[in-house]
Amino acid sequence: MSVKKDLLQLLRPYYLVNIILSLSYIVIKRIPGVCNYIFNTDNCEFEGRETEILFFLLIVIVMRTRKTGSVSMISYLSSSFIYTKIANLILWFNADYKMGIVYGILFILGALLVPEPAYSGPNNVIYFKGESDLTEEVSNKTTWLVAFYTAWNPTCVNLAPVFAKLSTSYALDNLKFGKIDIGRYPEAGKKYHVSDSSMSKQLPTIILFQEGKEVTRRPMADAKGKLIKFMFSEENLKMAFGLNNLYETAKKETKSENISNSKKNK
Incomplete structure (x- = not known):
């Protein structure tokens, strides 16, 4: 069922355009x-430099997708598109700078006109509109x-x-469960020490708050201040934040509060 769902998702314009590019x-x-005709050559085999670029691309994709914790076909594709397109840009420029320029324009237009589709499935997530909204809640x-x-x-x-599945x-x-876009609200990132830089290793960051105080976060830093890699899989998140225990505790508190309110009403 999951494979069928992924294959259907590949029919969306974003994936079709990026696969072609x-x-x-x-x-x-x-x-x-x-x-x-395109390369004005009789030899349609890959040259040594082209093979090196493609091999290096393969290594980068494997390493980067492992770091991002990609666990599905769609996740792997989404993580690899930027690297494959940059490699294609280099290859086209290496073959003919005019074709490189044309590809570069298509690269930019694709990013602007066909953005990656946002998750639209069931969720129980609250989206915060700024740092003050987050801090207040x-x-x-x-x-x-x-x-x-x-x-x-x-x-x-x-x-x-x-994250949506866990929230439901x-x-x-x-x-x-809440989310805040620190690209749109950078002040929230500054207050809670999450960098939104394109080179940031803190994206995404998940923080557990209890009674207004930060209890833990992932990824977290070690004693030397170096970030510890974290795979954002469903099971890892459950274990890292003790979601089962949090859920049971929250249920008991709700039940106790309901009993207390019932007695007061009597």
Whole structure:
């Protein structure tokens, strides 16, 4: 069922456009006739430099997707598109700077006109509109699990369905799930020490708040201040934040409060 769902998602414009852009050089280079015309050559085999670039690309994709914790076909594709397109840009410029310019324009237009689709499935997540909104909400007695993210980061995009699924399973009146886009509200990132830089290793960051205080976060820093890698899978999140215990505690508190209110009403 999951594979079928992923295959259907590949029919969306974002994935179709990016797959075409990612495979453009390899496909055109290997089609006789088209290759001869485009590259003005009799040889449609990959040259030494081209092979080196493609091999290096493969290594980068494998390493980066492992770091982002990608666990599905769609996640792997989303994580790899930027690297495959940059590699294609280099290959096209290496072959012909004019074709490189054309590809660069298509690269930019694709990013602007066909953005990655946001997760639209069921969720029980509250989206904060700024640092003051976030601070006000987490200051009460409710336990909050808040994801700090940016819309352009692949790992943040991959986290969305996982975080949404957890919210539908664990959210209660006194255990809530929230998200804030620190690309849009950078002041929230500054207050809670989450960098929104394009080179940031803190995206996404999930923080557990209880009674207005930060209890723990992932990724977290070690004693030397170096970030410890964290895979944002469903099971890892459950274990890291003790979601099962949080849920049971929140349920007991709700039940006790209901009993107390019932006695007062009598």
